[in-house]
Amino acid sequence: MKCPKCKFENPDSAKFCLECGSDFRKIDYNRTNSFNRPESYTPKYLAKKILTSRSSIEGERKYVTVMFVDVANSTSIFENLDPEAVHQIMDDCFKILLDEVHKYEGTINQFRGDGVMAIFGAPLAHEDHAQRACHAALGIKKTLKDYSEEIEKKHNIRFDVRIGMNTGLVVVGSIGDDLRMDYTADGDTTNLASRIESNAKPGTILISSNTYRLVGRLFQIQYLGKINVKGKEQALDIYELIDEKIYKPRIGLERQIYSEMVGRENEIDSIELQLKRVIKGEGSVINIIGEAGIGKSRLLAEFKDQDLIKKVMLLEGKAISIGKNLSFYPIIDILKQWALIKEEDEKTTAFNKLETAVMDLHPKEANEIVPFIATLMGMKLTGKYAERVGGIEGEALENLIFKNFRELLIQATKLQPLVIIIEDLHWADLSSIGFLESIFRLAEGHRILFINAIRPTYEKTGDRIIKMLKEDLKAHYIEIELTPLDDRSSETLINNMLKIKGLSRIVIDQVVKRADGNPYFIEEVVRSFIDEGVVVVKDGFFKATSKINALVIPQTINDVLMARIDRLDEKTKNLITITAVIGRSFFYRILTDIFF
Numbered sequence: 001m002k003c004p005k006c007k008f009e010n011p012d013s014a015k016f017c018l019e020c021g022s023d024f025r026k027i028d029y030n031r032t033n034s035f036n037r038p039e040s041y042t043p044k045y046l047a048k049k050i051l052t053s054r055s056s057i058e059g060e061r062k063y064v065t066v067m068f069v070d071v072a073n074s075t076s077i078f079e080n081l082d083p084e085a086v087h088q089i090m091d092d093c094f095k096i097l098l099d100e101v102h103k104y105e106g107t108i109n110q111f112r113g114d115g116v117m118a119i120f121g122a123p124l125a126h127e128d129h130a131q132r133a134c135h136a137a138l139g140i141k142k143t144l145k146d147y148s149e150e151i152e153k154k155h156n157i158r159f160d161v162r163i164g165m166n167t168g169l170v171v172v173g174s175i176g177d178d179l180r181m182d183y184t185a186d187g188d189t190t191n192l193a194s195r196i197e198s199n200a201k202p203g204t205i206l207i208s209s210n211t212y213r214l215v216g217r218l219f220q221i222q223y224l225g226k227i228n229v230k231g232k233e234q235a236l237d238i239y240e241l242i243d244e245k246i247y248k249p250r251i252g253l254e255r256q257i258y259s260e261m262v263g264r265e266n267e268i269d270s271i272e273l274q275l276k277r278v279i280k281g282e283g284s285v286i287n288i289i290g291e292a293g294i295g296k297s298r299l300l301a302e303f304k305d306q307d308l309i310k311k312v313m314l315l316e317g318k319a320i321s322i323g324k325n326l327s328f329y330p331i332i333d334i335l336k337q338w339a340l341i342k343e344e345d346e347k348t349t350a351f352n353k354l355e356t357a358v359m360d361l362h363p364k365e366a367n368e369i370v371p372f373i374a375t376l377m378g379m380k381l382t383g384k385y386a387e388r389v390g391g392i393e394g395e396a397l398e399n400l401i402f403k404n405f406r407e408l409l410i411q412a413t414k415l416q417p418l419v420i421i422i423e424d425l426h427w428a429d430l431s432s433i434g435f436l437e438s439i440f441r442l443a444e445g446h447r448i449l450f451i452n453a454i455r456p457t458y459e460k461t462g463d464r465i466i467k468m469l470k471e472d473l474k475a476h477y478i479e480i481e482l483t484p485l486d487d488r489s490s491e492t493l494i495n496n497m498l499k500i501k502g503l504s505r506i507v508i509d510q511v512v513k514r515a516d517g518n519p520y521f522i523e524e525v526v527r528s529f530i531d532e533g534v535v536v537v538k539d540g541f542f543k544a545t546s547k548i549n550a551l552v553i554p555q556t557i558n559d560v561l562m563a564r565i566d567r568l569d570e571k572t573k574n575l576i577t578i579t580a581v582i583g584r585s586f587f588y589r590i591l592t593d594i595f596f
Contacts, residue, residue, distance in 0.1 A: 062122045065133040065167045065211060066193040067106070069097055069140060070115035072202035077157045089151060089159065090114065096147060100139040104132035104322055115161070117190070123172050127292065128321050130167050130214035134241055135322075137163050137205045138219075164197025165241075166190075167210040188231065195229045196238065205241040212239045213531065220245050244343075259496035261302050262519075263489035264295060267480050271303050274449055274478060278417045279311050283443030283476060285450040285469055289462075290482030293520025296453040299482070300421060303451075312417040312449075319428040327431045330422050331405070332377050351379050362411045372397075372404040402438065409442060417447040425452045426462035433461050437468050443476045484517025493519060497526045498535060498542050507544075 071077075071093070078086045094116070101108055101118045105126065110117035120136070121129030144161055151159040168189030192208060200206040212221060220242040226235035261268070267288075274284045288296050304314065317334035320326070335341075339357040341350045354374060359366045371385035375397070381389060392400065412418050422428075422436075442448050454462040469477040485493065490512045515521035529535045534547045575591075582590060 060122075060172045061169055062125055062172060063129070063167065064119050064121035064170050064189070065130045065165055066170075066190050067101075067118045067120070067133050067137060067163060067165045068115065068194050068197035069118070069137075069161050069163050070112070070197055072160045072162045074114040077159065081155060081157070085155065089155075092147065093144070093159075093161075096143050097140060100136045100143065103139065103325065104136045106132060106136055117194075119170075122170060126321065130165075130211050131218060132322070133165055133211070134205075134207070134215050134219055135244070137165065137241060138244060141203070141205060158202075160202035162197060162200035162202055163205040164193055164195070164200050164207075165205070165211050166193035166196055166208040167214060168192070191231065192229065192236075195231075199227055199229075199238065207239050207241050209237040209239070212237075215241075218245070219243065259493050261295075261298060262493045262496070263485045264299055264302070264482070267299055267482065268302055270478065270480055271299070271451065272306060272308065275303075275306065275308050275312070275419070278419065278447055278449040279308065281417075281447050283446050283448045284478055285440050285443050285473060285476055286452070286478045286480060287466055287469065288451065288453045288480045288482065289456055289466070291455060291518070293518045293524075294482045294484065295519045296482060297423060298519065300423065300451065300453060304421075309419070312419045313412060313415075314419045314421070316421045316423070318423045319425055319432070321424075321427050323424075323427040323432075324429050327429050328376060328435065330425070330428050330432055331435060334420060334422075335373065335377055347380065354379070358408070361415070362408065365407065365411075369404045369408060372401045373408065376401045376405065402435065405435075406439065406442065409439070409448065410446060413442075413446040413448050417449070419449045419451065421451045421453075423453045424455075425465065426455045426458035428461055430460065433464060437465065440465075440469065440473060443473065485519060485522075486517065487512050490515060490517055490522060493522050494526065497523065498529070504544070 071090070078089075081089075094111070097116050097118075098108060101116075104120065105124065106118045106120040107123065108116050109119050118133075118136070120126065120133040126132060140161065140163065144159075148159045151157060166189055170189055196206050196208055206224070207215075207221070215221070216239075222240045222242055224238045224240055227238050228235050271286060271288075274286055277284060288299060290296050303309070315334050315338050317330035317332075317337070319330045323329045335354070339350075339354045341353050345353065351374060354377070355366070355370050358370050358373065362369060367384065368388070371381055371388045374381055374385065375389055389397070389400075409418065425436075428436075440450055443450060452465065454465065456462065466479070470479075491508055494508055494511055511522060511525050515525060532547065533545060535542045535544050537543075579586070579591070
């Protein structure tokens with residue numbers, strides 16, 4: 001038993017701490033005993049996903065992001081507090097940590113006396129595990145800021161945490177019925193995360209260079225220099241995670257690589273045709289369907305660069321990977337862009353922008369529209385607006401929100417043709433999906449073009465939208481399925497990005513073969529060339545080094561594949577595991593010999 005006051009390890013039978021004399025009999029340990037039982041603090045939906053697929057997860061090698069959170073200077077700040085007070089402080093702190101970690105589908109792997117170890121990307125794989133970990137860390141920092149102020153007022157102590165993160169490979173061990181699980185680290189993924197955390201100052205979040213490579217373009221991050229870490233011969237680069245930032249893709253311009261779009265001429269022509277039709281007054285809905293990295297976002301970027309786009313009002317929304325927990329996220333995203341609301345805007349400023357935008361578009365109905373659109377966006381209402389929605393709840397409120405959002409779009413189409421783009425619609429929450437199914441029908445009689453980017457095989461979201469449009473809006477529905485690039489187009493893409501004369505034929509063939517026509521995979525392999533020093537810039541041009549013959553699959557690609565595999569049923573995953581050992585190509589009879 002660890003003493004909550006001085007952290008001394010006592011025998012379980014001890015009634016008093018053998019080091020500081022604290023009276024254990026005054027402490028109600030039952031209140032936090034639940035933290036020793038993973039099944040009691042893991043959300044049911046997450047627990048179900050883990051337990052139903054644990055036999056196929058056990059023994060898997062997965063790239064993960066490991067996070068350590070620790071109360072800074074806990075021994076000194078707690079030494080003069082009653083053990084019961086310490087217990088209550090840590091109990092409430094743990095609840096905050098749990099909420100933020102589980103919000104982004106991370107798992108708590110270990111509780112320590114004054115902190116936790118969390119893992120993102122295992123046992124359930126996520127292609128954006130590093131991003132999720134960063135969002136969770138920032139959420140913890142923000143929430144604990146208010147909590148720390150309460151603790152300081154009540155106990156006159158400075159309560160703060162420090163956070164450290166690292167990304168690397170682990171092997172998932174056994175998973176018990178109570179969700180206890182073991183991990184073994186390849187290299188020292190976990191140990192390094194712990195070392196980084198111990199170097200963090202109170203109130204800061206430090207990340208390794210491994211994590212930075214995956215999130216550097218998505219967050220505000222400051223390079224702190226190198227630090228010496230126990231067990232490492234060379235000093236390591238360390239970064240501080242500061243905050244989130246709005247990221248807009250730059251179409252491959254980062255890290256000095258760029259290519260014109262390759263192999264999608266027919267697809268861009270098809271979208272441009274619908275743009276011309278909506279300008280003439282005919283609405284439609286386009287679904288761009290394709291696997292991760294196949295080029296959906298790039299196709300949309302090319303579309304938005306067309307001269308004709310200046311003749312329409314263009315609005316964009318995006319669902320995010322944690323979107324199923326965020327009601328109407330892509331709808332709200334669209335409204336924020338339309339009203340010019342920024343993330344940093346104060347609540348009053350954001351409301352005023354929305355009110356002004358509605359007044360400018362539909363002054364006659366503004367008093368009716370504003371309160372319901374503001375409610376949809378989660379804004380607080382006062383005065384006449386609060387009176388308008390007062391007492392309206394449930395289905396009646398939802399119907400009025402839908403009615404006014406629909407009226408807003410119709411009014412916009414009267415002034416100018418409207419194009420609405422929603423990316424990653426497969427990640428949207430079910431409320432948004434039901435909402436959009438009705439809104440898409442506006443294409444039948446109004447100057448509005450909807451364009452959705454969707455990954456296949458998301459039954460409850462993307463597949464549901466596709467089915468609905470094919471059955472109920474067939475005359476106005478266009479489907480564009482993006483297929484892998486052929487070998488010639490893949491080679492052109494590689495040459496465009498690197499522009500290296502005399503690049504080894506063997507290397508090009510290897511990249512083409514491994515990428516299998518996926519533009520994102522090709523781009524990530526090329527990026528890895530730059531990151532690993534396989535190619536270097538000399539006199540303004542890329543030049544290959546002696547490392548060019550060693551080709552490794554970048555971690556980003558591995559994450560995308562693992563996340564996709566994790567969505568398969570257990571039997572199919574087991575089949576993939578076996579066939580991966582056999583090789584890339586094989587005869588069907590080999591499978592029958594193995595399984596039958």
